[in-house]
Amino acid sequence: MKRWNIVLTGYGTVGKQVARLLGERRERYREKYSADVRLVGAARSTHAVYNSDGLDAQTLEALVQSGKAAKMKAGTEFLAASKADVLIETGPSQFETGGPGLAYIRQALEQGMHAISVSKGALVVDYAGLSRLAKQRGVMLKISGATAAALPTIDLLEYNLAGCEIATVEGIFTGTANFVLSSMMNEGMTCEQAIEQAQRMGIAEPDPSFDVDGWDTACKVTILANAAFGGQLKLTDVPKMSVRTVTPDQISGWKQAGLTPKLIGRIRKTEEGVTASVELTAVDAEHPFAGVNGTTKAIRVQTDVMGDLLVVGGKSDPVAAAAAALKDLEHILGQFR
Amino acid sequence: MKRWNIVLTGYGTVGKQVARLLGERRERYREKYSADVRLVGAARSTHAVYNSDGLDAQTLEALVQSGKAAKMKAGTEFLAASKADVLIETGPSQFETGGPGLAYIRQALEQGMHAISVSKGALVVDYAGLSRLAKQRGVMLKISGATAAALPTIDLLEYNLAGCEIATVEGIFTGTANFVLSSMMNEGMTCEQAIEQAQRMGIAEPDPSFDVDGWDTACKVTILANAAFGGQLKLTDVPKMSVRTVTPDQISGWKQAGLTPKLIGRIRKTEEGVTASVELTAVDAEHPFAGVNGTTKAIRVQTDVMGDLLVVGGKSDPVAAAAAALKDLEHILGQFR
Numbered sequence: 237m238k239r240w241n242i243v244l245t246g247y248g249t250v251g252k253q254v255a256r257l258l259g260e261r262r263e264r265y266r267e268k269y270s271a272d273v274r275l276v277g278a279a280r281s282t283h284a285v286y287n288s289d290g291l292d293a294q295t296l297e298a299l300v301q302s303g304k305a306a307k308m309k310a311g312t313e314f315l316a317a318s319k320a321d322v323l324i325e326t327g328p329s330q331f332e333t334g335g336p337g338l339a340y341i342r343q344a345l346e347q348g349m350h351a352i353s354v355s356k357g358a359l360v361v362d363y364a365g366l367s368r369l370a371k372q373r374g375v376m377l378k379i380s381g382a383t384a385a386a387l388p389t390i391d392l393l394e395y396n397l398a399g400c401e402i403a404t405v406e407g408i409f410t411g412t413a414n415f416v417l418s419s420m421m422n423e424g425m426t427c428e429q430a431i432e433q434a435q436r437m438g439i440a441e442p443d444p445s446f447d448v449d450g451w452d453t454a455c456k457v458t459i460l461a462n463a464a465f466g467g468q469l470k471l472t473d474v475p476k477m478s479v480r481t482v483t484p485d486q487i488s489g490w491k492q493a494g495l496t497p498k499l500i501g502r503i504r505k506t507e508e509g510v511t512a513s514v515e516l517t518a519v520d521a522e523h524p525f526a527g528v529n530g531t532t533k534a535i536r537v538q539t540d541v542m543g544d545l546l547v548v549g550g551k552s553d554p555v556a557a558a559a560a561a562l563k564d565l566e567h568i569l570g571q572f573r
Numbered sequence: 574m575k576r577w578n579i580v581l582t583g584y585g586t587v588g589k590q591v592a593r594l595l596g597e598r599r600e601r602y603r604e605k606y607s608a609d610v611r612l613v614g615a616a617r618s619t620h621a622v623y624n625s626d627g628l629d630a631q632t633l634e635a636l637v638q639s640g641k642a643a644k645m646k647a648g649t650e651f652l653a654a655s656k657a658d659v660l661i662e663t664g665p666s667q668f669e670t671g672g673p674g675l676a677y678i679r680q681a682l683e684q685g686m687h688a689i690s691v692s693k694g695a696l697v698v699d700y701a702g703l704s705r706l707a708k709q710r711g712v713m714l715k716i717s718g719a720t721a722a723a724l725p726t727i728d729l730l731e732y733n734l735a736g737c738e739i740a741t742v743e744g745i746f747t748g749t750a751n752f753v754l755s756s757m758m759n760e761g762m763t764c765e766q767a768i769e770q771a772q773r774m775g776i777a778e779p780d781p782s783f784d785v786d787g788w789d790t791a792c793k794v795t796i797l798a799n800a801a802f803g804g805q806l807k808l809t810d811v812p813k814m815s816v817r818t819v820t821p822d823q824i825s826g827w828k829q830a831g832l833t834p835k836l837i838g839r840i841r842k843t844e845e846g847v848t849a850s851v852e853l854t855a856v857d858a859e860h861p862f863a864g865v866n867g868t869t870k871a872i873r874v875q876t877d878v879m880g881d882l883l884v885v886g887g888k889s890d891p892v893a894a895a896a897a898a899l900k901d902l903e904h905i906l907g908q909f910r
Binding site: 257261264386387388391392395396397398399400524527541542543544545546547548549550551555556558559560562563565566567570571 | 594598601723724725728729732733734735736737861864878879880881882883884885886887888892893895896897899900902903904907908
């Protein structure tokens with residue numbers, strides 16, 4: 237039985253679900269991969285906890301309740317001392333510098349750990365560098381949790397369609413933006429009303445800008461373009477549109493014309509490489525995205541020899557994000573068993 | 574650069590496309606997997622050709638034009654002498670005994686070769702035995718080409734949703750049956766007329782029974798239930814319905830009720846294990862399969878923590894089937910690089 241030590245940075249909403257599912261699935265990992273998987277370390281912004289035999293629920297709870305009680309400082313020394321096999325990074329995203337997430341992932345790969353990122357900041361800022369580093373060290377960098385989580389995106393491009401030439405990718409990658417547009421179309425709300433409802437339902441953040449102004453979709457297409465198409469895109473290379481520009485007049489015009497507005501992330505292969513964009517597009521009733529409503533996400537891919545594929549669904553909650561990270565973990569366990 | 578020798582049994586419509594794509598993708602395999610992939614052997618029903626350096630197009634053409642000119646006999650000795658690393662089996666399916674396909678796959682696994690099956694017969698008859706054998710020998714048995722090919726099915730259950738509990742799977746797995754039903758609903762044809770049109774278009778076989786009487790779907794759900802859920806189902810355990818039972822009266826009744834008939838393959842996890850069936854079901858307009866028309870296929874999966882996923886599309890031609898087999902090959906190259 238091979239021992240697999242996991243360390244979790246950014247022990248917040250998603251991190252807690254990762255810890256819970258890791259515990260629930262211990263037996264599965266033993267049976268399926270002959271892997272004794274243990275969460276040995278967890279860090280929040282300033283403090284961390286560690287136990288080489290595996291952390292118990294009380295210790296994790298203590299980290300949340302009073303970081304300082306944990307005594308150990310979060311950061312470089314914590315990660316180095318953890319001697320983990322896999323880092324799972326679920327901290328808050330920082331899109332200009334990559335923040336602590338980028339530092340953790342870089343350090344983990346340098347130390348020969350596999351890395352799974354749920355947060356997007358590090359990947360948006362330096363996917364290419366991290367990917368190169370992982371290759372040099374012979375470890376894996378996995379990103380499902382950062383690229384629409386339970387909706388398969390990077391898997392689809394790299395695994396399900398391995399060997400195909402992919403010409404275009406388009407997707408509804410941000411559930412919140414789709415919820416706002418759907419509410420405007422189907423329930424006659426203004427954009428402000430739809431955002432407020434989304435906030436009341438816990439779908440939108442107090443500051444909704446990241447989701448409704450196209451940033452979230454832009455991050456996802458940037459990462460996917462760089463990861464699946466070898467692109468060198470920066471977030472600033474991706475033109476964006478916002479759901480907040482939509483007026484009631486536009487809504488009634490689209491309704492009359494039988495069109496449905498969608499915030500669509502697009503990736504196109506070009507002769508020079510790859511481009512990406514976030515476009516507010518009114519699709520006709522025949523378009524496969526026309527019926528994708530509420531917080532539901534979708535991806536559509538055009539290939540040379542396998543035809544088109546459309547994938548719709550995948551939950552958007554913290555449990556699903558954690559499950560996506562642990563799917564990545566299983567891929568690592570399967571590859572390095 | 575690691576050398577990978579491929580042998581192809583059943584060199585027919587799909588086999589030819591496998592050979593062509595293998596040639597076109599040599600550079601890709603070298604770059605991506607450091608793999609020097611060569612097709613060294615190909616067999617038809619009675620004769621075979623072999624060249625340890627790789628087969629050229631003329632030799633393959635000679636095998637098709639006049640099997641006997643190939644001199645080498647197909648069968649056990651041919652496969653043993655090929656010393657291949659991977660068998661790709663694309664021969665005609667034999668659903669009672671597994672036929673030559675089963676013998677080839679069993680022999681390949683016993684000799685320590687990986688096996689990729691596009692044909693269904695061997696898998697329907699003895700998936701469990703072959704899978705056990707592959708595990709014992711430390712090699713892979715891959716089945717994408719036999720389970721809806723370009724539509725991801727086994728990948729979806731085992732890779733994209735790794736770690737999830739899957740409660741139910743349902744799918745439109747047979748493009749021809751869906752084409753016949755769609756033509757009856759949308760173009761007012763009788764079943765016979767729709768089958769004749771499908772035959773003229775090269776979509777249906779001269780004997781359409783395999784596709785329209787539910788056998789093809791039954792084979793696919795049998796294989797998937799056994800492969801993804803550890804089932805022990807035989808083809809005879811799967812109740813089937815046929816598209817040919819549909820009458821014009823039923824069609825007009827469904828139209829009036831806003832329903833759409835679909836031939837749906839279902840897999841359900843039960844407390845005792847797993848069950849599968851092929852059901853002719855009239856779905857309502859809200860059902861995600863209602864809009865899946867013509868030869869288009871689809872699969873829908875319900876999970877515990879990732880929600881529902883729907884996948885629609887994937888071409889159904891011989892090139893797509895070959896591409897699905899070569900996707901499997903890339904998974905092997907990636908795992909054993």
